[in-house]
Amino acid sequence: MNITKTSDSIELSSPFFNSLCDKCFFSSEWLTFTICTYFTFQTVFWLYNLFLIYIEFNDIPSIDKYRIQKHKAKLRFQPEIIRQMKEGTIKHQLSLILTLPLLYYLLSYFGHISVRSSIPSLLTITYQIILFILGEDFLFYWTHYLFHTPWLYKHIHKKHHIFKQPTGVVFVLADPWESLLQNQVAVWLVPIVIKEKHLFTICLWIFIRVYQTINAHSGYDLPYISPQYYFPWLLSGTLQHDYHHQYAKMNYGSFLTLWDRLMNTHKIKRDN
Numbered sequence: 001m002n003i004t005k006t007s008d009s010i011e012l013s014s015p016f017f018n019s020l021c022d023k024c025f026f027s028s029e030w031l032t033f034t035i036c037t038y039f040t041f042q043t044v045f046w047l048y049n050l051f052l053i054y055i056e057f058n059d060i061p062s063i064d065k066y067r068i069q070k071h072k073a074k075l076r077f078q079p080e081i082i083r084q085m086k087e088g089t090i091k092h093q094l095s096l097i098l099t100l101p102l103l104y105y106l107l108s109y110f111g112h113i114s115v116r117s118s119i120p121s122l123l124t125i126t127y128q129i130i131l132f133i134l135g136e137d138f139l140f141y142w143t144h145y146l147f148h149t150p151w152l153y154k155h156i157h158k159k160h161h162i163f164k165q166p167t168g169v170v171f172v173l174a175d176p177w178e179s180l181l182q183n184q185v186a187v188w189l190v191p192i193v194i195k196e197k198h199l200f201t202i203c204l205w206i207f208i209r210v211y212q213t214i215n216a217h218s219g220y221d222l223p224y225i226s227p228q229y230y231f232p233w234l235l236s237g238t239l240q241h242d243y244h245h246q247y248a249k250m251n252y253g254s255f256l257t258l259w260d261r262l263m264n265t266h267k268i269k270r271d272n
């Protein structure tokens with residue numbers, strides 16, 4: 001751990017992020033933030049989706065038994081699915097390139113984003129991630145609930161519901177208004193208003209949010225790698241969101257079953 005003497009304080013710095021910033025990113029904290037967040041997103045996005053593509057094309061009985069919509073044939077990525085996914089992925093990648101560099105300034109607006117300082121304590125990381133999840137889940141539930149009112153569904157949210165049998169990459173299919181409210185405002189509002197945040201916590205939050213949404217759209221209720229496997233009563237997940245795509249109703253929450261249970265919109269069903 002390095003000790004950096006600033007004009008009025010002594011700050012402990014993280015050797016990893018410090019040397020990354022100085023050696024690779026021209027000592028620019030903004031560039032370090034942008035590249036690290038981008039890299040985190042890409043890692044989880046591609047690794048998880050490539051795994052899902054692999055299991056779609058390879059019949060592995062020990063994995064196929066966890067497929068949720070067994071009454072339908074496997075997706076096998078028909079040309080129309082590939083076309084929609086290519087288009088959605090390109091648009092989503094472009095939106096990332098435009099929004100991640102701005103995120104640094106948004107996170108700095110009400111507080112401070114630390115890049116060089118030492119990684120926060122486990123307690124700080126945990127309570128901040130819990131606040132991020134509670135805030136995101138509340139905003140996601142209510143915007144999603146409203147998107148299912150007839151006019152908003154027809155003109156905005158229907159695009160996300162093209163596939164009744166979802167797979168991981170389907171989460172990128174969304175109208176720009178939906179992306180803005182659910183993938184940006186809902187995800188970033190609490191991190192923006194919290195005063196002190198660290199690049200490490202932000203990267204962890206990106207990892208958790210992207211992993212959660214790919215998992216929810218995966219079409220497989222896989223044990224061990226699904227968080228809801230450990231806390232099925234508390235956490236929403238694949239069974240809930242798969243039902244939501246099949247019937248275009250119920251299960252509007254993202255992380256938690258809390259709002260769905262309170263509003264009587266919680267429902268799951270599985271093929272035997």
Ligand SMILES: [Zn+2]
Binds near residue numbers: 160171217245
């Ligand atoms: Zn969805």
Ligand SMILES: [Zn+2]
Binds near residue numbers: 144157160161244
């Ligand atoms: Zn929906």
